[in-house]
Amino acid sequence: MKKLLALLSLIIIVQACTPPKKEEDKIAAPIVEEPERQPRMVVHGDLPDHQFQFSSLRLNEHISNIDLSAFKHYGEFYTDDFTIYRLDRLDYLAESYFINDINLYFIDSLLVKIQAYLIEDKSSEFLGRYGKAKIFVSNYRNKKLLENEEVLVTQNGKKRINENLDYYRLKWIREDLDIEYLVNKQADSLSNKEAMLFDDSRQQYKLTFQTKDFDHQMAWVKWESYKESRGLVAKPASELSQE
Numbered sequence: 001m002k003k004l005l006a007l008l009s010l011i012i013i014v015q016a017c018t019p020p021k022k023e024e025d026k027i028a029a030p031i032v033e034e035p036e037r038q039p040r041m042v043v044h045g046d047l048p049d050h051q052f053q054f055s056s057l058r059l060n061e062h063i064s065n066i067d068l069s070a071f072k073h074y075g076e077f078y079t080d081d082f083t084i085y086r087l088d089r090l091d092y093l094a095e096s097y098f099i100n101d102i103n104l105y106f107i108d109s110l111l112v113k114i115q116a117y118l119i120e121d122k123s124s125e126f127l128g129r130y131g132k133a134k135i136f137v138s139n140y141r142n143k144k145l146l147e148n149e150e151v152l153v154t155q156n157g158k159k160r161i162n163e164n165l166d167y168y169r170l171k172w173i174r175e176d177l178d179i180e181y182l183v184n185k186q187a188d189s190l191s192n193k194e195a196m197l198f199d200d201s202r203q204q205y206k207l208t209f210q211t212k213d214f215d216h217q218m219a220w221v222k223w224e225s226y227k228e229s230r231g232l233v234a235k236p237a238s239e240l241s242q243e
Contacts, residue, residue, distance in 0.1 A: 051094045054102070054116060059177055059211050063109045071104065078225035081108050082218075098122070105210075107217050118205035123161045123170065126181055126207070133170040133181075135161075142167055178214075182206040 052067060063083075070092035071085040087093065087102040098119050105113035127133060135151055137143055142165050152159045161168075166185035171178065187204045211217075226232075 051092055053094045054099060057102075057104070057111070057114050059111055059114065059209060061111045063106055063111065066104075066111065068104075071102075074103075078221045079228065081224070082106070082221045083109075107221060112214050112217060113208065113210040116207045118207060121183060121185075121205055122207075123181065123183060124158075126170065127159075127161075130172045130179060133172050136169040136171065137165065137167070138169075139167050175212075177212060178208075178210050180208045180210075182208075 052070060057066070068085055070087060070089040072088035074084040074086045076083050083106040085104040085106070090096050090100065093099060093102070099116050100119050101117040103113075103115040104111060105115075137146060137151075145162075145164055149162055149164060151162055151165070153162050154160075161183075166183075168183055170181040170183075172180075182205070184204055184206075
């Protein structure tokens with residue numbers, strides 16, 4: 001019995017003298033260095049900082065007063081006095097949803113003719129906007145058609161151009177300008193755009209505004225070009241006196 005008590009006492013003393021266990025060293029997580037943040041790439045698109053409206057173009061306006069930033073100089077024809085500018089940035093045009101090209105004609109630096117090429121037919125809209133118009137039908141097919149059908153038909157209580165007509169011109173005469181609208185549904189809408197520029201047979205829908213004396217001015221430009229090509233341009237009196 002004494003031996004058992006002595007053994008228990010020894011165990012208690014050993015346990016009391018045993019130092020407490022140290023906490024296991026914690027494993028430190030590796031330090032991950034964050035990569036240096038690069039500035040986000042900014043893509044600068046070639047977007048227009050402004051747009052212009054087709055209605056802002058005015059006949060007889062001097063070229064210096066017209067914003068031509070959306071147009072490209074197409075060239076001079078006949079003489080240096082006759083200049084054409086063509087729309088180069090369609091995204092600058094507010095009405096690009098129904099207009100796909102514009103030509104501006106200048107004589108002596110004044111805007112004398114505006115042509116707009118449309119994506120879809122606007123005959124009914126223009127009749128409502130400009131009023132009664134003269135209609136010109138020149139090709140054989142449409143003339144034969146009008147022997148049995150009317151030019152104007154009634155649809156939903158409104159007068160409209162007969163949809164069976166596929167080639168005609170509408171013309172409005174004003175005191176200060178002439179307005180003409182060409183409809184040519186026979187034209188190939190996929191034709192080359194460059195080839196279509198001055199060829200009415202390839203245009204589908206063309207709206208033209210021109211000054212009252214445009215035809216007279218064009219005749220003068222062509223006459224001056226003819227005289228120049230023939231060497232008929234009169235010399236100034238100052239040059240004649242020196243010969």
